[in-house]
Amino acid sequence: MGVFLFLLLAAFCVGGVLGMILSRNQAHSALFLVLAFTCLGGLFGLLDAPFIAAVQIIIYAGAIMVLFIFVIMMINFEQGISPEKKRWTLGLAAVLTVFLIAELGLAIRGTASALGSTGGQTIGSPTDLGRLLFTDYLYPFEITSVLIIAALVGAIVLVKKREKE
Amino acid sequence: MIPVGWFFGLSILLFVLGVIGFFVKRDLITMFMSVEVMLNAANLAFIALAKGSGSPAGQVIVFFVITVAAAEAAVGLAIILLVFRQKRSIKAEDMDLMKG
Numbered sequence: 001m002g003v004f005l006f007l008l009l010a011a012f013c014v015g016g017v018l019g020m021i022l023s024r025n026q027a028h029s030a031l032f033l034v035l036a037f038t039c040l041g042g043l044f045g046l047l048d049a050p051f052i053a054a055v056q057i058i059i060y061a062g063a064i065m066v067l068f069i070f071v072i073m074m075i076n077f078e079q080g081i082s083p084e085k086k087r088w089t090l091g092l093a094a095v096l097t098v099f100l101i102a103e104l105g106l107a108i109r110g111t112a113s114a115l116g117s118t119g120g121q122t123i124g125s126p127t128d129l130g131r132l133l134f135t136d137y138l139y140p141f142e143i144t145s146v147l148i149i150a151a152l153v154g155a156i157v158l159v160k161k162r163e164k165e
Numbered sequence: 166m167i168p169v170g171w172f173f174g175l176s177i178l179l180f181v182l183g184v185i186g187f188f189v190k191r192d193l194i195t196m197f198m199s200v201e202v203m204l205n206a207a208n209l210a211f212i213a214l215a216k217g218s219g220s221p222a223g224q225v226i227v228f229f230v231i232t233v234a235a236a237e238a239a240v241g242l243a244i245i246l247l248v249f250r251q252k253r254s255i256k257a258e259d260m261d262l263m264k265g
Contacts, residue, residue: 006167010175017179017202021186026194033198040205047172047216049224052231056208059231064201064238071242072194075249093188097181104177112170115217119166123221129228137225144232151236155243 002118006046013039026072030065037061049124172213180206193245193255197238204234 016036020029041056133141179202186199208227215223249255 002167006171010171013175014178014182017182017186020195020198020202021182021189026192029195029198033201036202037205040209043172043175043209044212046167047169047212049212049215049227052212052224052227055228055231059235060201060205064235067238067242068194068198071246074246075194075255090189093185097185100181100184101177104180105174108170108173108177111217112168112173115169115173115213117166117168118216121219123215123219124224128221129224132221132225133228136222137229140229144229147233148236151239155239158240158243158247 002046006043009039009042009046012036013043026075027069030068030072033068034061034065037065046118048118048122051124051126051129169213169217172209172216176206176210176213178206179203179209191257193248193257193260196257197241197245201234201238204230 013036016032016034016039019032020036023029023032037060038057041053041061044053044056183199183201183203183206186202187196190196190199208230211223211227211230215221215227245255248260252259
């Protein structure tokens with residue numbers, strides 16, 4: 001059952017990302033990405049992280065992607081942008097991709113087998129995470145709030161229309 | 166009972182797909198979405214490691230990554246909007262202001 005669920009979610013996740021890359025229309029790309037991120041939330045749930053799964057779906061698949069879709073709607077293309085890439089670039093990219101996969105696979109070779117499997121005791125309950133967040137990770141937590149304020153102010157200043165001097 | 170190593174493999178696949186998308190696509194918005202895919206691949210690896218080591222610390226890191234990604238999306242999209250206002254285009258080839 002668990003394995004079936006993993007394969008299903010993984011297939012939809014990879015399919016969503018592939019659809020994002022292959023689609024010519026930005027709005028379709030964003031919707032494919034929402035599918036991929038929702039499935040990734042399910043995978044987080046399988047990995048015993050219910051709180052992060054909820055955060056993933058609410059913030060990533062919800063808030064961030066809505067932001068993307070708003071910007072796509074504001075920019076509003078007449079037609080999709082054609083990729084217009086050269087043939088040899090694609091071949092080079094394919095070769096380099098295989099190298100990258102092989103390299104990363106070598107990097108995790110020892111780790112992956114030592115990790116065990118899912119199930120067993122739970123680790124990621126919201127209570128545990130909240131306690132960790134407000135004790136060991138208190139400084140990063142506070143710094144994050146400063147970062148968010150900076151991003152908020154920065155975004156507003158960037159997009160605001162200049163007043164006439 | 167799924168081996169946690171499988172999640173690691175999926176994480177690699179997603180990261181590589183993000184890299185491909187970043188280099189293949191020509192418009193800034195899809196390139197930006199590819200960066201988000203890479204961030205999520207890293208998140209999946211973190212959560213798999215948290216499960217493998219039996220400590221929730223990795224999940225806290227993912228929490229911070231998601232927060233930073235939200236801030237980054239706000240600023241990045243603001244910059245894309247600004248570029249579009251000035252150049253009426255979001256194709257990567259048109260961003261040649263710094264080219265010598």
